[in-house]
Amino acid sequence: MSDKLPDAEIIKRESNYLRGTIAEGLDDLATGAISDNDNKLTKFHGTYLQDDRDVRDERRRQRLEPLHMFMVRLRLPGGVLTPEQWLGMDDIAGDCANHTLKLTTRQTFQFHGVFKHKMRPLMRAIDALGLDTKGACGDVNRNVVSNVNPHESQVHADIHRYSVDISERLKWRSRAYAEIWLGEDRVEARGEDEPGKEEEEPFYSYYYMPRKFKIALAVPPENDADVLSNDIALIAIVEDGKLVGFNVGVGGGMGMTYGNEATHPRLADVAGYVPADQVVDACEAIAAIQRDHGCRTERTHARFKYTMADHGVEWFLERFAEYHGTPMAPVRDYVFTHSGDRFGWVEGENGNQHLTLSIRSGRVLDTDELALRTALRDIAKIHTGDFRITCNQNLIIANVAPEKKAEIQTLVDHYGLEDGSGISALARNSMSCVAFPTCALAMAESERYLPSLTDKLDALMDKAGLADTPINVRVTGCPNGCARPYLAEIGLTGKALGKYNLFLGGDERGERMNRLYRENIDEATILELLEPMLERFAAERNDGEGFGDFLIRGGIVDAERPPEVFHKAYAV
Template sequence: MSDDKQLSPVEHIKLASNYLRGTIADGLADELTGSIAEDDTQLTKFHGFYQQDDRDLRSERKTSKLEPHYQFMLRLRLPAGVVTGEQWLAIDELAHKYANGTLRLTTRQTFQYHGVLKKHLRPLLQAAYQVGVDARGACGDVNRNVMAGAHPELSAVHREVHDWSQRISEHLAWKSRAYEEIFLEQPAAGEDHEPIYGTSYLPRKFKIAIAVPPENDVDVFANDIGLIAIVDNGELVGFNVAIGGGMGSTHGEPATYPRLGSVIGFATPEATLAVVEELVKIQRDHGDRENRKHARFKYTIDDHGIDWIHEQLDTRAGIRLEPAREYRFDRNGDPLGWRRSDDGRWHLTLFIENGRIADFDDAGFHRGQYPGPSGYKLMTGLRELAKIHKGHIRLTGNHNVIIADVDEADKPAIEELVAHYGLDDGSRYSTLRHSAMACVAFPTCGLAMAESERYLPSLITKFEAVMADAGLSDDSIVVRMTGCPNGCARPFLGEIGFVGKAPGKYNLYLGAAHDGSRLNKLYRENIGEDEILAELTPIIERYAEERDDGESFGDFVVRTGIIAETTEGRFFHDNVGSPEPA
């Protein structure tokens, strides 16, 4: 760790926090304000929530001499995104009782609540705890929600991978009793100790995902540690280990960049937990604690090199990885509709546009900006499914929901509800819309520079017309949009990516791989909708006419020189804005 004079302000806050307690309890008890102390806003992330305010109301409240309309975004910890029907119903109920009446599925396979008032934080977390769900470590400078492949072609392997997500999540969960004392109101129990994180925890957030080829539905290379399941004769024999993925960057600062994970070797099941723990500890000890923009594991790796990582694993823990095994990914999205696993059970994947679960009607959430006909009772339909479904419900890394483990005899009842509520099993919207994903952005995210969730659906409608005119209505192009460059919807893995620069203005990125194995690159900067459509329409038309058989859009724009290939994160900013050849 850097010496005390070099520590960033957040590092000082963590060190002085008494194992993440700070003055949070005092802030919750203060009824004179809807906010908590500024330093505590760094600590509450570890407990699963961020302080925000409604940016749509800022000017009005300032004019009225009122404090901002403070509220909180609260995220649950849900390894592999698996819940029972009973848990789904409880989580749904809490959204209406303590939040804004909607649920947001995240790109890390969990739920977010929006619009939670300070007085509702403790009762919400206590009620979630009663059904076996918590928010410990869902945010903050620790390992966050562990993702795992959601589509079980091989049921036994899928169960193992789910178990691994649980084991890793519990092993790397922070151990302080602060969460139990402050939010669950349980008595103090002994002296706190953090055997993995220490008193400073990690320099920045840390993310882990497990993929089961050929599905890369978790965008495994976007994680600090990506575990790629290697299956031999139907049995899980271990994992290829990829390290150093991360999407965040900062506009105008080329020293920051997205990076995809580098595969460094193969670990047997017996060695996997030790490998994961030691990689976390390497980042704990060597990550940058002075400059938070340089504090992710990806920069530690690029500063020191992959060989150095191998040396650290060996000298610190005697770990020597085997050579990586062969694998293949086909895509990084979700196959919608019914699929059957090898145990004979059925799994229905339903499309949830941008992850927002609500009942959309004339007075509903985002009505007039969000597509979906009047009376689209999405939240009610999913609630009714949860009431009758006997298996699990899985969240995917692409904002969608899987009604999983359905027996043949129970399919008709599921299908009847899907039809009754008009839920989208892949037949309601276009393939292009099914492949698109946006972050929350306005009105609640304090980092947003432009709209995302509220805007992308209408932009997709315009793209659908362009695709139809080009004869590509049934084709999939991965489209990602975020309101800022922090990367929550993984925009740098979009074959077409949009990153907010200012209200109504976006940086346009092209050229990511359809399977999530290559970053895109900046094509045009700071452009609005008319310019976006003018730039993309001729490229899409050319793609329709000149593509090779089976060639994805991302591969096409790289092959034809429309955009330069990004081979490594360090070269993300090289050859930016490559012009289309004459």
């Protein structure tokens, strides 16, 4: 590897603690864009520049610049917000964005279609709700996600508290955010090159992390956060109904680069155990290990998963004891049984009710068929509990007082909201990323394609007698893995318009990655390949056996193939 730092590393180091010339670029309304350097920096602020790819060619023919707009993502640890915050977010979607709310696979909101002149009003409206966007993107700790577990009220409360505490501990501190977005007076940055002055970023310094860093918490037997796909995986250990500590996994991550066999997704190594009261300090120590030892000269090798792959668990445990001051204890026993959401009404330990709604691809909008945005707004007006976004892009109307349940159910029935009972098991367990028309990295459709794909797969399922059988299906428009396709029983990653790589053999527990089965194939070929597999699954499956497990047991997919299988398909 070269010793030369890549441009992205130089830009953040020379940014004056993430200021760059973002403020000046926002003031220039002669263009809808900002500079490339500032676009890299705004990611740390939870936003980046996009354009509408559906109209790109037409605007080029008219000699117009692309229709530039911003995506804005919130930092919302644990995915919990109040009804008042929901109503405020809905207002922002109408006043500053494209009239939709997007629930993401990292348990937060995205706004799309935000034009430059609306950026500061949007950020100030978010701030007025007591929320922010710090670190929702960029080379820092991202949104901390956690298991929802609405039925385990006290454990969930503890898990949510830890997700907030970890997020706060690893939040970047520069005053750039307040200066650029909230109108606070600009102050001179203080850096380590100025002796005697306090450093503005006590944890990250001026160089921040080598790449993005992700943390998740899960409570066995449920793994709805796909915890092992994260840089730090915190697996709760509960004894006698109380949270006592966490098994700690390290070095997970989705995403790869087509054609570069040095890149691949990876599951976290479960390395040890820490008591609950040490977990925030432990996360800081682990992030510091990656901050100091992660690769900074090659962006494609800069994730913690590659640091772990290069050095191994024993090296990590030595570094952890050094950074944390106390070694990890041995891993404790745990079992995951599934990674999906619980739909419909569930009663919590405290007697409150929780309703999980299915939100297709996490997109909250009003259509002629379903006034979803209006329905959720009406629910928020009467709801006295909270809302919880799941890592599977669904929504929980949580902590419903028993006397409020009938009133909320009346609204659910009136608007025809989906509690999971009216759609197929396959559709309930499907996810997609945004892809076209806004994501610059998209090679194929994803969110707009998923409904059609699941309809066709449902037809095959019905034909095979599998209508009520859950299979998780995940589609992304590129190999970066935002919808975690490499953990799916059926995963598709976009290769070109109408063409996908087909991955098979993940499990329903989120503990095994799938393998590349065919490369660069169209829908007809995908369905042609899957039909006999589904028919064989229906005829030969064991009781309780999932589709991915069957593919492994039946020898259709080899789970022992090494990481480079993510670039090499099975022979035809």
